[in-house]
Amino acid sequence: QKxxxxxxxxxxxxxxxxxxxxCTYSDRGSQSFFWYRQYSGKSPExxxxxxxxxxxxxxxxxxxxxxxxxxxxxxxxxxxxSDSATYLCAVRRPSSNDYKLSFGAGTTVTxxx
Amino acid sequence: xxxxxxxxxxxxxxxxxxxxxxxxQHLGHNAMYWYKQSAKKPLxxxxxxxxxxxxxxxxxxxxxxxxxxxxxxxxLHLHTxxxxxxxxxxxxxxxxxxxxxxxxxxxxxxxxxxxxxx
Numbered sequence: 001q002k003x004x005x006x007x008x009x010x011x012x013x014x015x016x017x018x019x020x021x022x023c024t025y026s027d028r029g030s031q032s033f034f035w036y037r038q039y040s041g042k043s044p045e046x047x048x049x050x051x052x053x054x055x056x057x058x059x060x061x062x063x064x065x066x067x068x069x070x071x072x073x074x075x076x077x078x079x080x081x082s083d084s085a086t087y088l089c090a091v092r093r094p095s096s097n098d099y100k101l102s103f104g105a106g107t108t109v110t111x112x113x
Numbered sequence: 114x115x116x117x118x119x120x121x122x123x124x125x126x127x128x129x130x131x132x133x134x135x136x137x138q139h140l141g142h143n144a145m146y147w148y149k150q151s152a153k154k155p156l157x158x159x160x161x162x163x164x165x166x167x168x169x170x171x172x173x174x175x176x177x178x179x180x181x182x183x184x185x186x187x188x189l190h191l192h193t194x195x196x197x198x199x200x201x202x203x204x205x206x207x208x209x210x211x212x213x214x215x216x217x218x219x220x221x222x223x224x225x226x227x228x229x230x231x
Contacts, residue, residue, distance in 0.1 A: 004155070034219065043203055043222040044156075045115070088156070092218075100169060101146070101220055103156035 001026045004091050006104035014112050019076040021107045023089030026070070030093040033065055033072045038086045038106065048074065079111045116140040119204050119223035126194065127231055134189040134226050136204030143209030145187040146220065147179060150201040162187060163210045184209075194230045201225045 006023050013019045023033075032051045036044035050056045050063040050072065062075040072091075076083055086106040093102060117138045126132050138145065147159040161169035162181040176198075178190040187204055203225045207218040 002155075036222075043115075043201075043225045046219055046221060049219055090220075100158060100161070102158065103148075105153070105155040 002104075003027065003093070003102040004089055004104040006087075006089050006107045008105055009108040010110050011107055012110045012112060013079050015079060015081060017079050019079050019083065019109050019111070021074045021076075021087050021089075021109070022071060023073065023091075023104055024071045025089075025091045025093070025102075027091070027093040028067075028070065030067075030070075030091045032092045033063070034090040034092075034101075035061075035063060035072075035074045036088040036090060036103075038088055040085075044088055076109070079109075081111045081113050084109060084111045115221045115223065117204060117206050117221055117223035119202075119226050121226060122224060123227045123229075125229045125231060126191065128194060128196070130194075131190070131192040133191065134202055134204075134228075136187040136189075136206075136223055138185055138187075138204075138206040138221075138223075140206055140221065142206040142221075143184045144207045144218065145181060145184070146205040146207075147187065147189050148203040148205060148222075150203055150225070152200075156203070159189075161210075168210070191228075194228075196230050199228055199230045201227050 035048040038044045048063040050065045056063045060077045064073045086108045088106045089104040120135045144163045149157045159173045160179040180188040204223040205220040207220040
């Protein structure tokens with residue numbers, strides 16, 4: 001079982017719509033959860049962090065965490081062409097020495113103008 | 114600009130060469146990471162240094178050798194690489210992994226080094 005799983009996409013949404021991205025993780029001991037955005041040819045950029053169950057909103061982005069079901073999601077409201085990128089889910093989970101940061105393979109989002 | 118700088122941005126090397134990747138962070142962090150990103154695969158954690166001590170070596174082949182002389186600098190020494198080692202190598206940093214905050218530390222990435230082994 002993969003540590004962090006995401007649908008690879010591509011996820012195509014029209015401009016102005018809501019893009020919904022999902023991520024599941026295998027380790028119940030995971031403590032914190034992050035969403036990164038990665039444009040083609042660029043490095044990952046942190047856009048959201050969430051640590052507690054529930055929703056966290058930041059501008060057009062909303063992260064949702066459900067530890068009981070072991071999933072975390074990201075909603076992008078009013079999607080813009082500039083949101084076209086690969087979104088990486090990252091989970092900090094216990095490892096032998098500390099808490100390692102593990103990544104999913106990413107979901108590619110394309111926003112159609 | 115994330116405050117994490119990697120050099121070089123691009124590197125082409127032969128299988129018999131020795132080269133080094135450099136990472137420098139200006140964020141006052143105490144933990145630094147090397148990740149490998151290959152096409153269509155998740156980011157793979159290679160090494161973690163926490164307060165200059167290596168705390169994670171994710172079964173990385175010995176042809177990759179990390180060095181962390183201080184909390185601001187991280188190197189990845191490369192020798193006798195294989196073509197399948199071609200990838201984007203990413204450095205990241207975060208606050209030191211200690212105490213109650215260690216599970217909530219956010220990691221910030223450098224621009225990466227695109228490595229091609231020929």
